[in-house]
Amino acid sequence: MSEKSPSKHGEGFGRWFDWVIDAAEVYDYGRYPIKGMGIWRPYGFKIRELVLARLRELLNSTGHEEVLFPLLVTEDLLAKEAEHVKGFEDEVYWVTHGGLEELDVKLALRPTSEVAITYMEKLWYQSYRQLPKKLYQVVSIFRYETKATRPMIRLREVTTFKEAHTLHESFEDADRQVSEAVDVYSRFFDDLGIPYIVSKRPEWDKFPGALYTVAFDTLMPDGRALQIGTVHHLGQTFTRAFEVKIYRKDESVDFGWQTSYGVSDRVIASLIAIHGDDRGLVLPPRYAPIQVIVVPIPSSDEDETERVWRYAENVYERVSRESGFRVEIDLDREKRPAEKFYDYEIKGVPVRLEVGPREFREGSVTVFRRDLFKRSTVKLEDLVSTLQDVLADIDKRLKESAWRGFRSRIYRVSTLDEAKRHIEEKAGIVEVPWCGSDSCAFRMSDASGGKTLGTPLEVTDLEGLKCPICGRDAVTFMRLARTY
Numbered sequence: 001m002s003e004k005s006p007s008k009h010g011e012g013f014g015r016w017f018d019w020v021i022d023a024a025e026v027y028d029y030g031r032y033p034i035k036g037m038g039i040w041r042p043y044g045f046k047i048r049e050l051v052l053a054r055l056r057e058l059l060n061s062t063g064h065e066e067v068l069f070p071l072l073v074t075e076d077l078l079a080k081e082a083e084h085v086k087g088f089e090d091e092v093y094w095v096t097h098g099g100l101e102e103l104d105v106k107l108a109l110r111p112t113s114e115v116a117i118t119y120m121e122k123l124w125y126q127s128y129r130q131l132p133k134k135l136y137q138v139v140s141i142f143r144y145e146t147k148a149t150r151p152m153i154r155l156r157e158v159t160t161f162k163e164a165h166t167l168h169e170s171f172e173d174a175d176r177q178v179s180e181a182v183d184v185y186s187r188f189f190d191d192l193g194i195p196y197i198v199s200k201r202p203e204w205d206k207f208p209g210a211l212y213t214v215a216f217d218t219l220m221p222d223g224r225a226l227q228i229g230t231v232h233h234l235g236q237t238f239t240r241a242f243e244v245k246i247y248r249k250d251e252s253v254d255f256g257w258q259t260s261y262g263v264s265d266r267v268i269a270s271l272i273a274i275h276g277d278d279r280g281l282v283l284p285p286r287y288a289p290i291q292v293i294v295v296p297i298p299s300s301d302e303d304e305t306e307r308v309w310r311y312a313e314n315v316y317e318r319v320s321r322e323s324g325f326r327v328e329i330d331l332d333r334e335k336r337p338a339e340k341f342y343d344y345e346i347k348g349v350p351v352r353l354e355v356g357p358r359e360f361r362e363g364s365v366t367v368f369r370r371d372l373f374k375r376s377t378v379k380l381e382d383l384v385s386t387l388q389d390v391l392a393d394i395d396k397r398l399k400e401s402a403w404r405g406f407r408s409r410i411y412r413v414s415t416l417d418e419a420k421r422h423i424e425e426k427a428g429i430v431e432v433p434w435c436g437s438d439s440c441a442f443r444m445s446d447a448s449g450g451k452t453l454g455t456p457l458e459v460t461d462l463e464g465l466k467c468p469i470c471g472r473d474a475v476t477f478m479r480l481a482r483t484y
């Protein structure tokens with residue numbers, strides 16, 4: 001057993017996160033000899049796989065098609081969209097040599113894929129009949145981050161970048177696609193129990209080249225907002241640069257309209273950070289590599305231990321046969337039950353079945369819930385139906401509790417003092433009535449110590465509210481928070 005774990009809440013969150021991803025064998029960070037690059041370990045890889053499976057299911061069922069583009073992009077391709085390259089040029093890794101020879105054209109490790117995909121779209125799509133086209137890929141992207149890096153949150157190699165790129169006949173259809181993407185991501189985060197707020201990012205913080213950007217933010221336990229997903233209406237910025245011309249239904253020819261949207265490793269960081277506790281991971285059952293673990297408990301009598309072992313195997317077989325859950329049994333005879341309990345608790349296995357001499361004699365099983373840290377004993381014949389109820393209840397409870405915590409940290413305020421106090425003391429997201437002027441937003445940010453996240457997609461309840469900077473009528477709310 002290792003020393004006591006750090007507390008998840010408040011200032012200790014960073015240490016807790018580093019501890020939990022290591023102790024649960026999710027992700028190795030800081031030991032590989034390149035800064036900002038981490039390693040998914042087998043258990044973490046399985047969580048990642050389950051998360052991606054859900055995302056693929058949501059994308060595939062809404063007409064998205066998966067593709068795989070090369071990692072390298074030529075310098076002239078990146079340079080073609082001047083506005084775009086401006087956004088990334090300080091952050092690009094360059095490949096300058098092939099073997100000992102210097103390359104004629106420098107190659108970039110993709111920082112994102114708008115230019116690569118648009119380049120090929122010109123060759124593939126010419127008619128409105130082929131549209132809308134929705135492509136996505138799950139790949140590594142590279143950014144030479146100069147800020148302090150953090151495991152899964154700020155990396156130089158983002159290993160789980162799911163980027164979607166869509167092409168449309170009209171502005172309106174691309175606009176509709178933005179809504180569809182927001183809906184897909186909402187369902188995805190809902191399913192993971194990751195609470196979020198959706199904001200239209202301010203002009204000065206939109207994606208380079210985009211008409212507008214919509215972003216999902218969640219809150220980490222230390223009260224800082226984390227951007228977990230973005231959706232961009234790209235307009236015709238890239239299709240103009242690459243001359244992607246589309247024959248429209250009315251027989252006119254126009255450049256295509258695009259959107260792009262992405263999520264990253266941060267989704268898994270949020271899953272871990274939001275549900276975990278001071279004992280380790282807590283996973284919603286759908287994303288738990290092991291949903292049920294059977295742990296036999298030996299008796300002081302050797303013969304009885306053998307009978308308990310066989311009984312535990314029966315329990316295991318019954319659950320795997322009848323429930324469809326991912327169930328495992330730990331038959332290790334060297335390890336003490338207490339050590340096993342500790343390990344599966346750190347790994348966030350939602351339910352543990354304890355099977356000892358008493359359970360064997362009674363024909364029962366003790367069911368332990370990781371989320372509530374509670375035990376109950378059920379008859380073997382009721383076990384499968386009990387497990388179905390318990391796992392469904394864990395899922396429901398985790399989601400409710402995450403959303404409750406999140407909502408309680410969104411503060412609608414009317415003065416800058418209140419905004420500053422909430423951001424500094426309680427930590428969360430504040431919503432301040434805003435007149436719409438950039439300079440007022442910058443002053444709000446300076447005065448409160450929060451970064452501008454943007455505005456709600458729909459605004460109500462503005463009656464009589466004034467911008468606290470200039471005193472004019474508010475047209476919306478500006479959201480501010482400390483961020484990652």
Ligand SMILES: [Zn+2]
Pocket residue numbers: 434435436437440467468469470471472
């Ligand atoms: Zn103002």
